[in-house]
Amino acid sequence: MTMKFCSHCGLDRLEIRIPEGDTLSRFVCANCGTIHYQNPKIVVGCLPEWDGQVLLCRRAIEPRHGLWTLPAGFLENGETLPAGAIRETLEEANARVALGDLYTVISLPQINQVYMMFRARLEDVDFRPGAESLDVRLFDERDIPWEALAFRTIARTLRNWFLDRKSGVFPLRLSDLSRRPPVPPDLLGAA
């Protein structure tokens, strides 16, 4: 978030500069000297499985209202990664899961996020949409709404999972997602 005022002294004398002994630009208050560090956030969630099907939530909030996602959200202060994944699944799908291994870890440097998705098994099928979901459903692989997924991180996690399921081995999948490079105009619409 862009800062207009120093949260320590309240004045509007913030500068963007490299503090002494540092190597990166920060918001620095020219009045009181406070350095306001900003760091990436963790998005934590899981891939809940039930009898070969995967649970997806249809988003009732922006961004990507109406598109489908795995239950996930920002890790909160005071929370462990597994606790965050379980909480998000309960909030978005009213679903209880037994959490498995950490499965995908995806850096998104352009939006200052790191996704961390666990494998999970639903404990029952007594789920229903939470306040942030329009719908919650179980999908077979052939029915996954690939064209209506909310985020590339979710598509990648699902693709990896269906591939790894063939072998029954689910190694940790560490990767990055960068902004798509612009498509040259003469290639737009090409096959």
Added chain:
Amino acid sequence: MTMKFCSHCGLDRLEIRIPEGDTLSRFVCANCGTIHYQNPKIVVGCLPEWDGQVLLCRRAIEPRHGLWTLPAGFLENGETLPAGAIRETLEEANARVALGDLYTVISLPQINQVYMMFRARLEDVDFRPGAESLDVRLFDERDIPWEALAFRTIARTLRNWFLDRKSGVFPLRLSDLSRRPPVPPDLLGAA
């Protein structure tokens, strides 16, 4: 960090309360309505190996000035996890590493951090202390200064690594570190 003034409007009318539709307490500005979310930070680093020895840095900064640590620090905005681990190793030890797998992931809910440590191999032994280090050295297992390590996350990562090295298999180690429970007075000093 505790906020005194709203960084959006500059007034000192921040309240700690649960915003509508939320479940957790946040800093909320009673003047402009801005909700100031605060989330855990990622500490990223690596365990640099060279011919069976491990590189440690002696801290020149607080906290834990004078104690030994693996190269690690806060992931920066705009950075991927591997890039952060490589940067921290260069900054603290002037050391270049080939990064391996993600190895330990440790939630520290009481201080709102998640440690993420990679395995790594030094590319050469032309290292020297960076501005935040007093000393940088390679240690055999028997010489690790266990009583002078800076953080429990670092001790755990090293212990796991020396154990896993015996089998040559280094699975992802996901865990939590909670505040130590207070020791009952009658147990203090007990064997």
